[in-house]
Structures are given as C-alpha cells and as structure tokens.
Amino acid sequence: MKNLNRRDFFKSAALGVSLTVLGTSKAKGSDKMLSDDRLGILVDTDVCVGCRHCEWACRVAHNLPTPDLDNYSDNSVFKEYRRPDAGSLTVVNKFENEKNPLLPIHVKVQCMHCERPACVSACIVGALTKGDDGSVVWDDDKCIGCRYCMVACPFQIPTYDYDRSIDPHIRKCDLCTDRRKNDELPACVNICPNEALLFGKRDAVLAVAKTRVKRKSDVYVNHIYGEHEVGGTSWMYIARKSFDKLNMPHLAANPAPGISESIQHGIFAYFVPPVTLYALLGTIMWITKRRSGDDDELISDEEEKGKGGKL
Amino acid sequence: MNKIYFIIIPLVLVCCLLGSNPKLQTKNPKMEENMVLLQDKIKKKKMPENPYENMMQGLKCQSCHAGDYPNKNDPMLRACLRNSMLATFHFSPEGPDEVVIDAMSENYNGVAFSHKIHAQMSDMSTGCSGCHHYNTSGRLLSCLECHDSKRSREDITVPDLKAAYHRQCLTCHKQWFHENGCSTMCHTRKTSNSTGSVQSPPSVKGKTHPPLKEPMKMVWETNSETGKIVTFFHNEHNKIFNISCETCHKQDNCLKCHENKKHDDYSGTVKIKKSFENHHKACIDCHKGSSCQKCHRDSEREPFNHVQSSGWVLKSYHSQLSCAKCHGSQTPYKKLDRNCTSCHKNFITGNFEHGKAGLVLSENHKGMECISCHTGSDFSKTPECKTCHDDKSYPAQSPGKRGRK
Ligand code: SF4
Ligand code: SF4
Ligand code: SF4
Numbered sequence: 241m242k243n244l245n246r247r248d249f250f251k252s253a254a255l256g257v258s259l260t261v262l263g264t265s266k267a268k269g270s271d272k273m274l275s276d277d278r279l280g281i282l283v284d285t286d287v288c289v290g291c292r293h294c295e296w297a298c299r300v301a302h303n304l305p306t307p308d309l310d311n312y313s314d315n316s317v318f319k320e321y322r323r324p325d326a327g328s329l330t331v332v333n334k335f336e337n338e339k340n341p342l343l344p345i346h347v348k349v350q351c352m353h354c355e356r357p358a359c360v361s362a363c364i365v366g367a368l369t370k371g372d373d374g375s376v377v378w379d380d381d382k383c384i385g386c387r388y389c390m391v392a393c394p395f396q397i398p399t400y401d402y403d404r405s406i407d408p409h410i411r412k413c414d415l416c417t418d419r420r421k422n423d424e425l426p427a428c429v430n431i432c433p434n435e436a437l438l439f440g441k442r443d444a445v446l447a448v449a450k451t452r453v454k455r456k457s458d459v460y461v462n463h464i465y466g467e468h469e470v471g472g473t474s475w476m477y478i479a480r481k482s483f484d485k486l487n488m489p490h491l492a493a494n495p496a497p498g499i500s501e502s503i504q505h506g507i508f509a510y511f512v513p514p515v516t517l518y519a520l521l522g523t524i525m526w527i528t529k530r531r532s533g534d535d536d537e538l539i540s541d542e543e544e545k546g547k548g549g550k551l
Numbered sequence: 552m553n554k555i556y557f558i559i560i561p562l563v564l565v566c567c568l569l570g571s572n573p574k575l576q577t578k579n580p581k582m583e584e585n586m587v588l589l590q591d592k593i594k595k596k597k598m599p600e601n602p603y604e605n606m607m608q609g610l611k612c613q614s615c616h617a618g619d620y621p622n623k624n625d626p627m628l629r630a631c632l633r634n635s636m637l638a639t640f641h642f643s644p645e646g647p648d649e650v651v652i653d654a655m656s657e658n659y660n661g662v663a664f665s666h667k668i669h670a671q672m673s674d675m676s677t678g679c680s681g682c683h684h685y686n687t688s689g690r691l692l693s694c695l696e697c698h699d700s701k702r703s704r705e706d707i708t709v710p711d712l713k714a715a716y717h718r719q720c721l722t723c724h725k726q727w728f729h730e731n732g733c734s735t736m737c738h739t740r741k742t743s744n745s746t747g748s749v750q751s752p753p754s755v756k757g758k759t760h761p762p763l764k765e766p767m768k769m770v771w772e773t774n775s776e777t778g779k780i781v782t783f784f785h786n787e788h789n790k791i792f793n794i795s796c797e798t799c800h801k802q803d804n805c806l807k808c809h810e811n812k813k814h815d816d817y818s819g820t821v822k823i824k825k826s827f828e829n830h831h832k833a834c835i836d837c838h839k840g841s842s843c844q845k846c847h848r849d850s851e852r853e854p855f856n857h858v859q860s861s862g863w864v865l866k867s868y869h870s871q872l873s874c875a876k877c878h879g880s881q882t883p884y885k886k887l888d889r890n891c892t893s894c895h896k897n898f899i900t901g902n903f904e905h906g907k908a909g910l911v912l913s914e915n916h917k918g919m920e921c922i923s924c925h926t927g928s929d930f931s932k933t934p935e936c937k938t939c940h941d942d943k944s945y946p947a948q949s950p951g952k953r954g955r956k
Contacts, residue, residue, distance in 0.1 A: 287714075287718060289721045289725050291728065312728075313728035315728070339829070342725070342726075343725055425702060425703050429702070430702060432714075433713065433714070433717040433721070434714050434717045434718050434721060435702065435710050435711055435713065435714030435718075438707055439702075439703075439707075440707040444707055445707065447708075448707060448708055451708070
C-alpha cells in the first residue's frame, strides 16, 4: 500500500515538476466540466445571529473535542478575529454594523470549496480532489504533509494538525461528505436555527442569493461573494457591508489555479534545485526501477546461474 | 490582530463619550404634553366596507389570472404574487393573547408566544404585516402553509419552518443566547416526565404593552450654527400628510426602545451617534429639494397652514381632500398651477356645470366663454356685472339662479 503510494508520489512529482518547469502546466480539474448538479451553500450574513451552533455541530460531526453547547453562549470569543484551525473546521466572526450597532454582522468562515480549487492543483500527490458534487476533499492515505495546499489556498483555509506530524493531517471543511452519504444535511446547515446557511444545488442557491440582494437592495451590497471570486466557489456570501470590511480577501474572477500556479512558480523559483533534483531522482528511480526490474531478472538469472555455478 | 483592538477600543470609547456629550449631540426633543394614544386611533380605524376594494389594491384580474376567462375549473393562475404584495387587514386588538407554537416539537416542548404584547408593539412600526408577511387579504395564513417543515427540500426560495420561526424572534431578540434567552424565554427540553403543557414564562405572561404614545410636536435644539431650532409636527405627518408609521419607522425594531430597559421613558431611546446623512435621512427622503431653513429656524415653527405656505385657501370641496389627491403621490409635493383646468381637465366652456359653483347660469349666459365674465381667468373673484353691462336693470338680475345643482 505505502509502496504503491510512494511510487505514485514520485510519478506525480516528476510529472508535476516537469510540467511546471516546462511552463505548460494545465491545472488539474480546470478542463473538467463541472456538474450542473453540484452543490452550493449561501451564507446570508444578515440572517446569521452568531449563535455558533454551526461550530458546535461541525465539531461533533467530525469527532473533534467539543465543549458543551451551553459554553457557546460566551460572547467574548468574538473579541478576536478567528480562523478555522485543526480543532474547528469552521468559525464565526463578528463585525460592527455601523448602521445599527445593536445588530452586528456575523460571518461564518470555512473552506469555500472552490470551483477551480487552488489546493487541488497545488497538491503534488493528488491528496485533494474536487468531487462531482462540488466538494473538495482530502485523502488521509495520500497526503505527505508538504502543506503546499495551505500556501496555495487563496482563503488560507487548510490547517495542519501539528500535534501529529508523523501521520500528517490536513484539516478543512469537507462539506460533511460522510453525513451526506447517509442522506443527511451538512451538520452546520442542519443545526442553524435561522437557516442562515442555505444548502442546495449551486444554481438554485445562487438564484436565491440574487433575489434577496435585489429585493432588499437597501440592505445588501450588490455583490454575491463567491459567485465569481477565483472562478466561483461553492460557499457564497451576501452581506450588508462591503466584503473587504468583513475580512474576505479581495480576489479577481480568474480561477485560483492561476494563482496557485504563480505561487508554485514562486516557490519553485527558490526551490528549483531540490525540486529538479526530486524530479530527476524521481525520473531516474522510475526508470531504474523499471530497468532494475529487468536487471532483477538478469541478476536472478545470473544468481541462479551463479548459484548453479556454485552448486 | 491584538494591536488593532488597542486602537479600536479607545476609538470606540472616545466616540461614545463624544456621542453622549450633550453639547455636541442633538438634544433630546422636547415632547409636547399633548400625546395621542396610538391604540385609540388604531381601534377607530375601520375595516373597509367592501372587502374587495382593498383586496384589489393595485391588482388587476390579469395580475393573478393568465387567461381572459378564468373559471372555477380552470382558474388559469399565474405564479403567486405574494412577494410583491403586503396586505394584512387586521388590527392588533383582534389578535389572540397567546399562541402556542408546537409544529416542530420533537425535542422541545411547544413555545408559548405572547402574541398580545408583540401585536401591541408592532402598532408603532409595521403592524400585523410585519410578521404576517406576504399575506393576501382575508384569513391569516399559518406559517406552515408556506414554510416547509423539512430543511432538506425541493424549493429553497422560501425559508424552512424552523428558520421562519426563529427569524421572526431573532430579528429583534438578536442578543438572545442559548441559556440566556432561548431556553429561558422559549424552549424547554422535552423530558420523559414533562407534562407537555406549555406556558409563557412568568415575566411575559398576560403582560400588555404600555400604551404607545404618539407625540404631537417635537422640538430639537441642534448644534447647527444657523437655525438652531427644529420643530417637527409628528401628528401632521401622520394625519394630514397621511404618512404611515412604517414609512419612517420601518427599520426600527423593538431594540430601539428596549435596549435601555426603560420602556416607559422616551429618554430611554438609544442614542446612536449618527452621521449627518443618517441624521437627516428620515426627513430628506421626502424633502429632497428643500433648503435647510425649511426645518432649521431661529424659533419654533407654527403648525402647517395651507394658506400661509401656499397662499391658496382650501374651501369647502378642496378642504376635504387628501394632499395626494391634488399633489400626486410623489413627495415632496410640488406647487400646482392654479388654473382650474390644470386639475379639472373637463372644466371648459360648454362642459362645466356652473351650478356646482353655486349659480345655475341663465340661458343667455350659458353658452358664453368662461373668460368673458371671469376676466383674466381669475376664478377666485366673483365677476361683477358692470364689467360687461351698463344696463339700467343691473343689479336686479343676476346671470342665473342662485343655488347648486
Ligand atoms: S477554499 Fe482553499 S482549501 Fe477550500 S477548495 Fe478553495 S483552495 Fe481548496
Ligand atoms: S459543511 Fe460540515 S465540515 Fe463544513 S463547516 Fe459545515 S459542518 Fe463543518
Ligand atoms: S448556526 Fe447559523 S445563525 Fe448560528 S452562527 Fe452558525 S450560521 Fe449563524
């Protein structure tokens, strides 16, 4: 099993690097047609009340250490801006609402499940994949813990479980793949008291977002975050305040692989020798292994012969 | 990140201090002693005599029916227009005192909702339709009729039932948290020995809202350099100009008064340091083209008087009309042309029934041009016979018979 993976890894490393070096790299998945039925989730920050039940449910669903739900009434966590970490795949942050200080704005953060995920194209061993349903999931068996995905992600989402660097674990929202297999809604969507997280087919969800923004044009800014950002994302947001002010990165509409490629190029610019070495080594190993396969036969023949000679 | 808070927190504190400094902020309005009870006024509102009159507000048959001859078997219905209709013809006193919501009571006991006190509070803003939204006239629809009780559903354009309930509560009670609100005010967990009977928490049980009072006149002393005094006639806007409560109070929710827990005290309203725009928005929305002096004066203003502000005396017929009838629905109201024909398009020679003005013209005056007698088209003056006649019989005969027809 592990051997196979290693071999896979070297193959893809060699392939990845040679493609990158040649500069003809085509992002994985960018050719792939996205299914019309792929999923989407709309976060309506005007409806979210910041109860953080979604945080709680997400932890429970992923068997992460979970404090009692009653502890989630503590408002003081909002004092600092938080990011998802290895212990919580999603977090809710609070922002001022200048128009009405009594009704602050809450914004849930998690992996956006990009339509053209930079993490997927950055991962050199194919541990991250974009599924037909739109979800971007991580494979425990393939990950080598290089953390390229963390650098590539325009939203700085994947987190690394530093406590277990021997058996590396990248953690991020997986769109509750396991729950959905059992016909259950993602845990956060299911628990939200206000349905601030609207789950459905991406097209339908986007249509609802458009209607809400249009109907309450005096409330919402005319921008659906995630509709076009980095080529579109599965999670989308609407809000009454410009997204720059909600700590959402300002991103252009060109797909993230472009970004990740340039990041990769950037990284490789510094790391060319070792990477080329890797590639060379990989290629050499691959070739020698094939050869050694032949050699093995030769050797064994010789050995047999030798043995035979000895005998 | 921490550093930012070191900057933000003192900033916020300074802003708060500035905001609460009476010299810098607009002073709380002086309330005139004469307040009107809003509830009385609402009780006096009448249901429309012809229910269809209101039902048809802005609607044509074609708004709902696609074909020309809809019938019982084939009503030819279009997609429901609810989203663009807001019409609930009910008044708060009609509502029940308490409503038990238990449509989703698998894990929790039902919720006893104190309907009465909420209905009373809504009188100041959106009325019944604030919660009973998208209801056509006629009976009130139950939430379940539109909101699906399952979250995983086909049509996601309408929130599911759980969200619909919670959104109603949490729009105002946004400060409620798990054990500090939700579980004390509404939800009790179902246990094996819970009786299933639902009761309002004692703090709201049977409570009614103190009568909402509408101010007649408010006077502010502002920090404006010129024209310190701003007088606002609340009752005029409401009664004479027919502006409904929600036109201005739409964005206000309960928190506006209740944050300081001083429900019965006007000074308890939250003082928010507003920007120039926000401070003036409520007025400017209608009074777009007006100069500052319209509101900012050196002394208190007199109430609205049509003669004084326009020079046009509203006599018998005109005094009974709403402003919009002549000035149109677009505010701020524009000056009108004083020519009768600018409104009364059919008041032309041969068409105008002169009897309406109190004089039925005699045969020989009937066919004459209006301006023959009303020289200079000045219809406010009664013409004098001598401008035309030097006849000796004048003034024994008038050009017709006195009286209306
Ligand atoms: S948000 Fe980041 S981790 Fe999630 S799919 Fe996009 S690139 Fe990958
Ligand atoms: S979809 Fe699942 S994994 Fe992602 S934030 Fe929600 S609960 Fe967590
Ligand atoms: S559960 Fe829903 S309302 Fe509560 S914080 Fe999460 S998204 Fe917001």
